[in-house]
Amino acid sequence: MVEHSASVIVKAPVHQVYELFTHFNDFPKFMSFVKEVTYHDDMRSHWVVKVLGQYEWDAINEDWIPDKQIGWRSTRGLKNTGKVKFHALGPNRTSVDVYIRYTPPTGPLGNLGNHFGANGYFDASLHKDLANFARMVEEAPVGALDPMSSHYLFHEESAARKGDITPRQKAAMERDPMMSPQALSEREAKIAQEATLRQQLAATQATERQRKLESEQARQREQSEILAREAIKRQQEMREREEARRKAASIPLDPRHTYAAWAHGLGDKDGMRARIPNFAQDPMTSRRPRKPVISAKPQGEE
Incomplete structure (x- = not known):
């Protein structure tokens, strides 16, 4: 077989x-x-x-x-x-x-x-x-x-x-x-009606999809415009800050506003004196040490 x-x-x-x-x-x-x-x-x-x-x-x-x-x-x-x-x-x-x-x-x-x-x-x-x-x-x-x-x-x-x-x-x-001429005619009419309804439904769905697509595209354009404006604003702020820093750096310091002037105003005499090189690293030894006093040798020592 x-x-x-x-x-x-x-x-x-x-x-x-x-x-x-x-x-x-x-x-x-x-x-x-x-x-x-x-x-x-x-x-x-x-x-x-x-x-x-x-x-x-x-x-x-x-x-x-x-x-x-x-x-x-x-x-x-x-x-x-x-x-x-x-x-x-x-x-x-x-x-x-x-x-x-x-x-x-x-x-x-x-x-x-x-x-x-x-x-x-x-x-x-x-x-x-x-x-x-x-x-x-x-x-x-x-x-x-x-x-x-x-x-x-x-x-x-x-x-x-x-x-x-x-x-x-x-x-x-x-x-x-169900195969009589009348039944077949009714069947054909029903099929045609359902086909029309399907076409209408498809057209409605296509219109709705197009509407949603256009709405989404508009939302994306609006979002892009907002992001672009924010980027321009940030760039402008950065330029302004940079310009402010540049101007500040170009202005010479007023001696009255230095640390020495401030310290002198507080009565810190060292504020007017030059610092020794290692002051910033070891403030405990930054002062100039006094010279040690050498006492006389006790009696009886050679």
Whole structure:
């Protein structure tokens, strides 16, 4: 058997993704290579796909686990089995992993498919339609559990839009109340109205963003002007202080204002005397010491 797999990340809760995927009969409305999915009952369905040739089979559901996994097994036609697993990556992110195994058809059609690289074409088709599923979910209203609520149904590449569906699929769609001309007309009108509302909302948001941007730019300009004025003021003050210091340094000292004059006024006689060189370093020995008085030698000493 040949095995294929594909994965996609869907920006939606796992329960919503699981529920929307189980609507097999809606696959032709947004997928390109699925031409028919009709139900025999709640467990059995009939499938028609077109990948380098048209293939059919009946399938029965098996190994279904709510919000986690669905599986199937063919009972007639192209022999195949498959599983789809759902993993919640977050509140609004779900990983969808598809695994398919099938036995290639024998005879000229199977040989022709192998010659033209049917396996690679099937992989590309599987990835493409899985991406279509992700977009269908993401363009459905929040919490919607019916694919008919999605705006992505009947896009230009879908089998239903191109008319590339089987008569049974067409008849099943015509029996669906949501596919009546009136229902489809109401759906299109609703989609157009919602698109207009989205455009208006986007325009309002763009205007608000522009207003905030202009307000922020004005605030930054005002702040820059304040900083520039403060810098000029500081420079002016520095120049004035420097000029004051320069002028003060150029004025000769008045002898009346020297330390000597001040000390003399206080009666400090030393204030008028020249200091010895080491006065500043050792004030205790700065005075000129008196000459020692040499006394006469005591009697009896030699």
